[in-house]
Amino acid sequence: MFQMGSRACMDVHIWGAIEQKQSAIQMEDDKFPSKLVPITYKKPDWRTEEELKQLRNAMSSVQSYRRYSNNLQLLLAKVIRHQRFGRRRVVIKKGHIGNSFYFIYSGVVAVTKDEEGSSAFVDKEPTLIRRGAGFGEVSLLKGVKRNATIVCMEETELLVVDKEDFFAKKLDEVLKKEFEYRFSFYRSLDLLSSWSFQMIESMADHSKTEEFHYGRVIVKDTSDMANIIFMAKGRCDLLHIVDLTTCHSYKKWISQQTEFLKCDKCQFAPAAGTAAGTWSPSPAPNTEWKLGALNRSTCNRLSMTRFPRQAAPLLTPYGEIPKDLGAAVCIKVDSIHQGEIFGLNQYLGPDYLNDKRSMILVSQGAEILRVKRENFDALVDQPTLAKLKKLQNSYPR
Numbered sequence: 001m002f003q004m005g006s007r008a009c010m011d012v013h014i015w016g017a018i019e020q021k022q023s024a025i026q027m028e029d030d031k032f033p034s035k036l037v038p039i040t041y042k043k044p045d046w047r048t049e050e051e052l053k054q055l056r057n058a059m060s061s062v063q064s065y066r067r068y069s070n071n072l073q074l075l076l077a078k079v080i081r082h083q084r085f086g087r088r089r090v091v092i093k094k095g096h097i098g099n100s101f102y103f104i105y106s107g108v109v110a111v112t113k114d115e116e117g118s119s120a121f122v123d124k125e126p127t128l129i130r131r132g133a134g135f136g137e138v139s140l141l142k143g144v145k146r147n148a149t150i151v152c153m154e155e156t157e158l159l160v161v162d163k164e165d166f167f168a169k170k171l172d173e174v175l176k177k178e179f180e181y182r183f184s185f186y187r188s189l190d191l192l193s194s195w196s197f198q199m200i201e202s203m204a205d206h207s208k209t210e211e212f213h214y215g216r217v218i219v220k221d222t223s224d225m226a227n228i229i230f231m232a233k234g235r236c237d238l239l240h241i242v243d244l245t246t247c248h249s250y251k252k253w254i255s256q257q258t259e260f261l262k263c264d265k266c267q268f269a270p271a272a273g274t275a276a277g278t279w280s281p282s283p284a285p286n287t288e289w290k291l292g293a294l295n296r297s298t299c300n301r302l303s304m305t306r307f308p309r310q311a312a313p314l315l316t317p318y319g320e321i322p323k324d325l326g327a328a329v330c331i332k333v334d335s336i337h338q339g340e341i342f343g344l345n346q347y348l349g350p351d352y353l354n355d356k357r358s359m360i361l362v363s364q365g366a367e368i369l370r371v372k373r374e375n376f377d378a379l380v381d382q383p384t385l386a387k388l389k390k391l392q393n394s395y396p397r
């Protein structure tokens, strides 16, 4: 139901591990060194060797820049211009003539169809382009108008390459290769085998490859997706979060652990007046709990488990578990592998048969292409719909 060739399997993950990985990645979010900003406003010939070296070093934190040859990196360091935009600022307007290409040094922008970019702030799943990626190449490469609006979702720093430099430094050749990669990927899919060159080209023009490290969340809630995800490389897992605070057997299990709570190192004192509906194990409030005789692995498991907002601190030998965590585990429902597609369930059967449970899609090290459902809907042809119908018959296995 969720993808082509579904393989259901069960596996339990602890949600805390995912969040830990995510925060580690978010810490990379550095700003452009302010002392280098004036250099980017100098004419290329006026930038000294030392200044170029500094610019190159700073830019090497931009993922797409690192992929370029040393020679191209140096040439770009000669021409880039730094620009900072606030939240809601429109950088590119759909339908305008393209004059520049942009790298995102810090921040996030959204791609929209409306000229003002305001839809990005109400869209529950906007198309985002993040730090390290570039945009604005399509109109330059093809000599056409801008195919979308780009609006800043937060304060964003951009490194701008003007059109003349874009071609003079041969950045166009690199970006053409990236386009060809996306095009060949879509062309290789059996599902799209009936599509014309123009249809595949449109898919490649309206998507970007996105890399996700292990543990990063790709889709927070799959119950009503606005995008279709194509898995270009690697794998991601579909996880269902189970809230243990509403689970009777979990509460019972926790209560059973009180038998062993004899050690001074680990103590749990439930808060007086714990709110109704949150986890409130017996014995009664204000009675001191002792989490003794818990072996190291049990403590580690508990420390990764999330505890309800209202609960009092749980002390373990490794420190206090944050109060605002809730108890939950993630159950792996499926894995999506290279060449597979996720988010087609609306084509696979009547709405009432679709699984509406909220799941999350988490990377196990993946490169994806994300296409807005409305773009796919506008292109999809009868042979493709027929193939999708057949997929419906093959589920559940």
Ligand SMILES: Nc1ncnc2c1ncn2[C@@H]1O[C@@H]2COP(=O)(O)O[C@H]2[C@H]1O
Binding pocket: 092, 098, 111, 127, 129, 134, 135, 136, 137, 138, 139, 140, 145, 146, 147, 148, 149, 150, 205, 206, 207, 208, 370, 371, 372
């Ligand atoms: N779906 C999409 N995902 C990511 N980037 C996009 C998408 N659609 C358009 N873009 C980018 O938005 C830019 C708008 O200006 P261009 O048409 O020059 O180039 C376009 C692409 O770089």
